[in-house]
Amino acid sequence: MKIYFFSRDIILKVLIVAILVTVSIVYTNFEEYEIAQVFSRDKSLPIYYVDTEEKRIAISFDAAWGADKTDDILDILDKYDIKTTFFLVGFWVDRYPDMVKEIKKRGHEIGNHSSNHPHMTKLSKEQIVEELKETENKIKELTGQRTVLFRPPFGDYNDRVINACKEAGYYVIQWDVDSLDWKELGVEPVVDRVTKNVKNGSIVLFHNNAKYVAEYLPLVLEKLKAEGYEIVPISELIYKDNYYIDHTGKQIKKKVN
DSSP states (O other), rough: OOOOOOOOOHHHHHHHHHHHEEEEEEEEHHHHHHHHTTTTSSOOOOOOOESSSEEEEEOOOOOOOTTTHHHHHHHHHTTTTOOOOOOOOHHHHHHHHHHHHHHHHHHEEEEOOOOOOGGGGGGGGHHHHHHHHHHHHHHHHSSSSOOOOOGGGGGOHHHHHHHHHTTTEEEBBSEEEEEGGGGGGOHHHHHHHHHHHHOOOOOEEEEETTTTHHHHHHHHHHHHHHOOEOOOHHHHHHHHHHHEEEETSEEEEOOOO
C-alpha cells in the first residue's frame, strides 16, 4: 500500500478552497432568504395606493424643513377648493405652531411624520412608539385632534415599524407617485412626472418647502381636475377596515360574501 504525503502548501490550498466553497453556499442561501423575505406575502407593507374604480386621488405634503412657502400652498389649495394631507415632523411643529393651526383652520388633514425624522428601521419598538406619541401629543395640543396617519421619514420601514404603528392606531402611508420636487429640476419636470403617472387611487408626494411649489402646484391641480380627478385627503381615500394590502402596496377592499 502506497502512502502519499502532501506538502503543507497543497494542504493549505485545499483548506482555502473548502472555506471559500462553504462561505459561498452560506452567502447564497442568505441571499435567497433575504429575497424571499422581501417578496413574502407575510411581509408587512404600508399603503402605497388604493384600489378603486373612482377617479379619486390624494396629494400630500411632507413638512420637515422650513415653512416659507406653506402660506402659498394653502392659498393655492383654497383657490382650487382642494383639501389635502400635511405630514408634520415634531420639531417642525415646535418651530411653526401657528402654521400648524392654520393648516387645520383651512380644513386640511394633518398626519404624523415622526418627532425627529429618523430612519425608523434603526429604532426599537419602544423608540418607534415614542417618535409617534411625541408628535401626536404636540399636534393634538394645537389642533384638538390626534393623528391617525403616519408617513415614515425617507420612506424607511420594516415589519417592526409597520406593526408598532398599527398597534398605536396608525395607518402607515407611503406614495406611488413621487414628484421629486426636492431635486429642484424645475416646474415642468414635476408637472409631467405627476400628471403622467397618477391613476385611480394614487397618493402623490410633495414637500411643503420645495423650491418651485408655488409655480408647479397650480399647473398640476389644473391638469388633474381637467382629467376628471377628484382630489381628497388621504383619510378619505383609504379604506379604514376590511381590507388587505397586496405585494405592490395596493390597498384592496375585501369582498363580502
